[in-house]
Amino acid sequence: MAAFDPHAAPERWPGGVERTGSVDDLAATADLLSLHLPLTDGTRGLVDARLLGLMRPGGFLVNVARGELVDRDALLAAVDSGRLxxxxxxxxxxxxxxxxxxLRRHPRIRLSPHVAYLSGTSHRAYVCKPAENVIAWHRTGRPLTPVVDPTR
Incomplete structure (x- = not known):
């Protein structure tokens, strides 16, 4: 397994995950490329025909981040040509x-709503975890699950 994150500090990098030097390096070694990044001016259209062309033939793309990260026409062309x-x-x-x-009717592209996390359990946690953090902060001066800047 490999990943690329230009912002993650080396000491916070997960064990067992190879750190690639660029998105291009990652795409070139990926059988499955899964996107988990924000939409910014620098990431809009990141997955274009050039990047898809770097992927191994027969690869698979998963986008669960933001729609505008991927050039839809380039994705369709890559799947239609058999590249993906x-x-x-x-x-x-x-x-x-x-x-x-x-995309809605393509036989090799699967779509789902961006709500896969929704379940009774996750909905309860969505309400309870912040409340538990507030209570812990009030009692101890520190939340149970603080947000940590990954660049530190």
């Missing part, structure tokens, strides 16, 4: 995607 075996997407530039969007 397929893709799984739960985020779109326009949500929900228009009914005539080719």
């Amino acid at each position: 075996t397929g893709a799984a997407v739960d985020v779109f530039p326009v949500e929900p995607p228009p009914t005539d969007d080719p």
